[in-house]
Amino acid sequence: MPSDPTWEEFQVKGEQLLAKVKELVHQGNIRRLIIANDEGKTLVEFPLTVGVVGVLLVPMAVAIGAIAAVVTDCTIRVERDEDLT
DSSP states (O other): OOOOOEEEEEEEEGGGHHHHHHHHHHHSOEEEEEEEETTSOEEEEEEOOTTTHHHHHHHHHHHHHHHHHHOSEEEEEEEEOGGGO
């Protein structure tokens, strides 16, 4: 029986955004990743599934790089699937 997903939040500066997202994705138990601005408004949301992550990294990195160029502070919200740990 699948367990309920858990959520984590990380506060980062714009220049740290891409590195932190790459670090989180490489951990491998991410189901969804949301980037919000400092006011809490969702800027982008990426659903991630096992096996598809590698294909999505390049366009995802481009989108995150564009966001990092325009935000100073942001929040990364990560939905983790504990069954994948």
